[in-house]
Amino acid sequence: MRAALKDGKKEITMKKLLITICGRAGSKGFKNKNLKTFCGRPLVYYSLAAAGLFRESRPDVQVDICLNTDSEALAGLVAEQYPEVVYLPRCEELGGDRVPKMAVIQDSLARMEEKNGAYDYVMDLDITSPLRTAQDIKNAFELAEGREDLDLPWEKCDRVEALKAALA
Numbered sequence: 101m102r103a104a105l106k107d108g109k110k111e112i113t114m115k116k117l118l119i120t121i122c123g124r125a126g127s128k129g130f131k132n133k134n135l136k137t138f139c140g141r142p143l144v145y146y147s148l149a150a151a152g153l154f155r156e157s158r159p160d161v162q163v164d165i166c167l168n169t170d171s172e173a174l175a176g177l178v179a180e181q182y183p184e185v186v187y188l189p190r191c192e193e194l195g196g197d198r199v200p201k202m203a204v205i206q207d208s209l210a211r212m213e214e215k216n217g218a219y220d221y222v223m224d225l226d227i228t229s230p231l232r233t234a235q236d237i238k239n240a241f242e243l244a245e246g247r248e249d250l251d252l253p254w255e256k257c258d259r260v261e262a263l264k265a266a267l268a
Contacts, residue, residue, distance in 0.1 A: 115162070117163045120225070123174050146230035168188045186212065
């Protein structure tokens, strides 16, 4: 938590974390990959469940979660199970397969900050990483929290080939 003086009194403010989930409708390499299921559940639910468990484990952090997508099907799927997730319809300029993901994350941050004010941290969770746990998110957040020189922690999954085979 951050402390500040307001009118001579100590005011405590929570750290703010924005978790972005970005999913494009038109995947060329793996058609409709963001709508696939894994072990009977939509892939996106795993990332959202892990984010929700992380949120519960850190009541000292305000965690907002947003979905930036141009897929109405994905937006509907998320809204069914996770109505608290803010849906950010993706503009056409950010929908192409050559658009860097960082541009979509920056768009998400700018739009969420318009609604909620500045964030201290931003973390993007790939939809296609169902093996990620809340502990993985906690570890990445604590790494970022403890190092001012660290701009962006990246998750790493050594089980990519096994996951691709399971989804095929």
